[in-house]
Amino acid sequence: MDILITGILLGATYSLIAMGLTLQYGVARIMNLANGEMLVTGAFGAFWVFTAHKISPYASAVFVVPSAFVINWLIYRYLMRPLVRRARSRGMLEVDSILATFGLAFAFVGIMLLIFGGGYFTYSYLDVSFPLFGSPFGLNRVVACLISIVICGLLYWGLNGTRTGMAIRAVAVDPGAAGLVAIDVPRLSTFAFALGGAVTAAGGIILSTFLTMDASIGIVFTMKALIIVIMGGVGDVRGAIIASLILGLAETAVATLIDPGMTVAAAYLLFVLILLFRPEGLFGRRQS
Amino acid sequence: MIRRTALKAAIAAVIAGTLAMGVAHAADPIKIGAVAPKTGPLAAGAAITHWPNIQLWKHQVNERGGLKMKDGTRRLVEIIEYDDRTNPGETIKAVQRLATQDKVDFILAPYGSGLNLAAAPIYAKYGYPQITSTSITDKNAELTKRYPGIFFTLGTTTALANSVAEILAKLRADGKIGNKVAMVNVADAFGIELAEVARPIFKEAGLEIVYDKSYPLGTQDLSPIVKGAKASNPDAFVAWSYPPDTFGLTAQSKIVGLDVKAYYTAVATAFPMYAAKFGKSVNGNLGAGGVNHDTPEMKAYYAAHLKVTGKPADSWASPVMYATLQVLEQAIEAVGTDRKAVTDYVKKATFKTVMGPWKFTNQSIHDFWTVGQWQNGVFNGVSSTGLPGAKPVITKTGW
Numbered sequence: 001m002d003i004l005i006t007g008i009l010l011g012a013t014y015s016l017i018a019m020g021l022t023l024q025y026g027v028a029r030i031m032n033l034a035n036g037e038m039l040v041t042g043a044f045g046a047f048w049v050f051t052a053h054k055i056s057p058y059a060s061a062v063f064v065v066p067s068a069f070v071i072n073w074l075i076y077r078y079l080m081r082p083l084v085r086r087a088r089s090r091g092m093l094e095v096d097s098i099l100a101t102f103g104l105a106f107a108f109v110g111i112m113l114l115i116f117g118g119g120y121f122t123y124s125y126l127d128v129s130f131p132l133f134g135s136p137f138g139l140n141r142v143v144a145c146l147i148s149i150v151i152c153g154l155l156y157w158g159l160n161g162t163r164t165g166m167a168i169r170a171v172a173v174d175p176g177a178a179g180l181v182a183i184d185v186p187r188l189s190t191f192a193f194a195l196g197g198a199v200t201a202a203g204g205i206i207l208s209t210f211l212t213m214d215a216s217i218g219i220v221f222t223m224k225a226l227i228i229v230i231m232g233g234v235g236d237v238r239g240a241i242i243a244s245l246i247l248g249l250a251e252t253a254v255a256t257l258i259d260p261g262m263t264v265a266a267a268y269l270l271f272v273l274i275l276l277f278r279p280e281g282l283f284g285r286r287q288s
Numbered sequence: 289m290i291r292r293t294a295l296k297a298a299i300a301a302v303i304a305g306t307l308a309m310g311v312a313h314a315a316d317p318i319k320i321g322a323v324a325p326k327t328g329p330l331a332a333g334a335a336i337t338h339w340p341n342i343q344l345w346k347h348q349v350n351e352r353g354g355l356k357m358k359d360g361t362r363r364l365v366e367i368i369e370y371d372d373r374t375n376p377g378e379t380i381k382a383v384q385r386l387a388t389q390d391k392v393d394f395i396l397a398p399y400g401s402g403l404n405l406a407a408a409p410i411y412a413k414y415g416y417p418q419i420t421s422t423s424i425t426d427k428n429a430e431l432t433k434r435y436p437g438i439f440f441t442l443g444t445t446t447a448l449a450n451s452v453a454e455i456l457a458k459l460r461a462d463g464k465i466g467n468k469v470a471m472v473n474v475a476d477a478f479g480i481e482l483a484e485v486a487r488p489i490f491k492e493a494g495l496e497i498v499y500d501k502s503y504p505l506g507t508q509d510l511s512p513i514v515k516g517a518k519a520s521n522p523d524a525f526v527a528w529s530y531p532p533d534t535f536g537l538t539a540q541s542k543i544v545g546l547d548v549k550a551y552y553t554a555v556a557t558a559f560p561m562y563a564a565k566f567g568k569s570v571n572g573n574l575g576a577g578g579v580n581h582d583t584p585e586m587k588a589y590y591a592a593h594l595k596v597t598g599k600p601a602d603s604w605a606s607p608v609m610y611a612t613l614q615v616l617e618q619a620i621e622a623v624g625t626d627r628k629a630v631t632d633y634v635k636k637a638t639f640k641t642v643m644g645p646w647k648f649t650n651q652s653i654h655d656f657w658t659v660g661q662w663q664n665g666v667f668n669g670v671s672s673t674g675l676p677g678a679k680p681v682i683t684k685t686g687w
Contacts, residue, residue, distance in 0.1 A: 002515070010509045109327055118326055118335035119599075120556075122535050124565050128541045137511070137544045211508060212535045214332040217373075220506050255512035260503040261475055 001155025002135050003252050009137065011248025012145035016207060017221050018228035018240045020200030023155075026235025027172045029193035030080050031094050033101040035225055036218030037108035038197050041205025043213045044067060044112065047121045056148075057125055059265065061205055065198045076190045079104070084189070086095040105218065112215040122212040147206055154236050168192055172235035197248060227267065231274050233284025241280055246270070293382035310324030317366040318355060318625060321386035323407075324399040328374025329505075334399040336559055337422060337605045340597040342367060342396065345613040347596050356621055368392060376406035383407050385538070387414040393625045394616060401425055402477065406531055408435045412509060417631040419616060421609035423446065424478070426485070430650040437631045441608050443656040443673070445478075448554075449486040450574055451658035451671040455681055456524050456550055459494040465549045470499035470522035472513055472537070474530050482528035482554065498522055507531065514540040531556035534575075535565065542569055542687045546623050550574065550685040558604035558660055558667050570662045572684030577604025578669025579658025589642045603660055604666035611641035644675070 020101035026030045042064050049060035081098060083269065126140040144287030159165035171188050180248075181183045228247060235285040246268055254266040274282065324338045335524050346367050346601035351353060353363040370388050379398050385391045395411065395581040402441050406425040411418040411434045419439045426445045427433070431438055447516035459465045460643065469490060469547075483502065490497055499520035503513055514537060517525060525548045527537050534556040541551065547669075556562060556573020580586060581603075589610060593601040595652040616630075623629040638647040646653055658669040661681060668679040 003512075004512055006509065013508060014671065110675075113326060118331040118339075118532060120332040120535075120559075120561060122561065122565050125537070127539055127542065128298070130543065134516075136544050212532045212538065216327045216329065216331050217532075248621070252509070252512055254515065255503075255509075260501050260507070260513045260516075261474075264504045 003256050007249030007252035009141045009145050012148040014146050015241050015244035016203030020196040020227040021225040021229050022240040023192050023196030029190040030097040034105040034191040036222035037105050038200045039221050040218045042201030043208035044199035046205040046208045050218035065202050068201030069194045073194035120214045132205045144206045152241050201264040227271050233281030236283040239283030294326045317364040319366050319392040321368045321392040323370040323372050323382040325374040326371035326417050328373040330400050338399045340599050341609045344596045365673045379403045379407045383410050393485050419612040421612045422605050428652050440652040445481050446485050448658050452487045453493040466523035468498045468522045469524045470517035471496045471526045472498050473502045473528035476505045477501045479528040510536045510540045514544050518546050526552045528554045551684050558602045560600040569687045578657035579603040581587045600667040607642050611643040615639045
């Protein structure tokens with residue numbers, strides 16, 4: 001039972017990390033290697049609000065999330081769209097976007113270093129014990145799980161229950177065909193990329209309540225998000241959620257029952273197994 | 289006649305001018321290179337312990353008018369900084385560049401054991417003294433023989449583990465705790481080394497290790513480990529940990545209510561932000577390092593550090609790093625900028641530093657702090673290999 005709850009809490013944490021990249025890679029087709037840096041930027045925003053103004057870090061979402069949306073909109077519009085226009089195939093776009101966002105990641109790290117310095121950022125918020133079924137859990141992690149459920153729920157409803165969501169899913173399936181049925185592909189891709197960035201920054205705010213961050217830690221989150229997105233199937237929000245939960249449960253089970261030192265090995269083993277038997281990911285579509 | 293006089297006057301003017309120019313340019317700044325992480329995994333540690341000290345030292349030296357050379361002239365200090373991105377290959381490249389392109393007079397030692405060890409051959413090749421301050425290794429004897437210009441000041445792995453065992457054994461002998469220890473370590477070079485060294489030492493001290501696990505660097509959820517440790521009913525908890533997991537383990541231990549009377553996390557316990565984050569909960573927490581905060585020199589150092597850099601210094605390697613800068617300063621003022629002369633001088637002389645009088649024996653300082661403890665908001669040194677001013681260990685009483 002303990003493993004189940006801890007695993008779910010960890011899975012919720014992971015889904016926050018991966019959700020933004022799912023949208024950016026699945027819909028806008030941009031393999032955004034600067035994803036982790038956007039998460040850290042969100043975290044820094046929360047840190048600044050909490051330590052300088054003493055209000056709840058969750059309140060920082062009010063200006064961090066829209067700012068992240070705008071920044072990512074601008075990044076796609078001016079940095080990525082030229083790449084999209086001249087890419088002759090999906091593979092070429094992936095390579096171009098990997099290179100471009102790789103450089104962007106370094107730029108972001110440099111900017112954060114200038115503004116915030118290189119040290120660690122950590123604070124204590126809701127660092128109290130919250131008993132669930134008799135076991136103590138961190139209240140900040142429980143709240144993170146609940147917020148993650150809300151965000152994922154909203155995204156799922158948005159993508160599957162609204163017209164815009166359907167258009168976004170169409171772009172994820174086949175941008176060419178979507179263009180033929182009067183869907184404004186460039187505008188929707190920009191929207192999806194910006195939304196992905198905003199979700200990632202929101203994830204950063206929530207993670208900052210219980211993780212220690214510094215300007216250089218973004219790459220760790222990018223790698224985790226990458227595994228989850230590919231495991232879950234590119235472009236599918238359900239896939240990312242399920243993959244995060246499976247990963248969280250697997251890592252917790254291994255840490256508790258076998259050895260905490262095996263968690264990374266277990267995570268990558270799971271990754272390899274899923275790709276061996278289902279290369280398109282859990283919910284992905286085979287490339288036609 | 290007039291032409292000859294004019295010629296003589298012109299020559300005199302030229303000579304006078306050259307002399308004047310010569311005098312004005314005599315006080316060239318001393319160029320000192322500094323290569324350490326500003327980005328990458330160790331950047332945050334370097335931002336607390338390494339870079340601020342350099343900033344402080346340069347400010348203090350240049351405010352005085354510069355280093356006072358043997359012939360009475362004063363020379364300002366100029367620091368050329370490079371970011372090695374926590375990548376040993378970059379450290380080596382930067383050292384090479386400082387030596388061959390920037391042609392600096394001295395190069396400050398890099399940050400951290402790994403980067404120092406990686407760069408040692410190239411320091412030796414170009415003949416630069418390498419006065420390390422954040423390098424801990426058991427291989428001091430072997431390394432000082434191989435590299436005649438390397439100096440160690442922060443201590444050895446075995447000494448650190450030994451002191452922890454001694455403290456726990458003494459608490460047990462005094463009847464304050466039992467003998468069961470839960471031990472975890474981060475699966476990175478330093479953590480693994482400490483755990484391996486600690487196991488036989490703990491056993492010899494009569495302590496029983498009831499939980500012994502390692503976790504990968506960067507683990508985001510440490511609750512399975514802390515819960516596992518709690519389930520083994522330990523009397524003491526020892527974690528050979530790095531900064532992010534030191535914070536994570538402490539947070540989890542507080543949430544889970546790991547009630548031990550001796551709680552130790554290794555690196556970063558000495559950082560001011562550790563106490564800032566957890567507040568009164570950390571009273572009684574033990575950690576690697578420690579400082580004697582009571583000497584007037586130490587008090588002046590901490591005050592100056594905060595004033596000049598805006599950041600508080602840590603209670604372990606910060607004053608040690610500053611002391612190595614004082615060593616370099618006093619050596620240059622004594623024998624000039626010849627690197628061989630400075631290296632020989634550092635090996636022989638006694639220096640007046642913020643850590644007290646320093647005399648290197650076999651290129652190492654053998655008196656260093658090993659364990660510190662948070663006592664009423666101050667991280668005091670409680671165990672050392674021979675330094676004065678150790679405070680008595682207190683038992684931890686809850687979170």
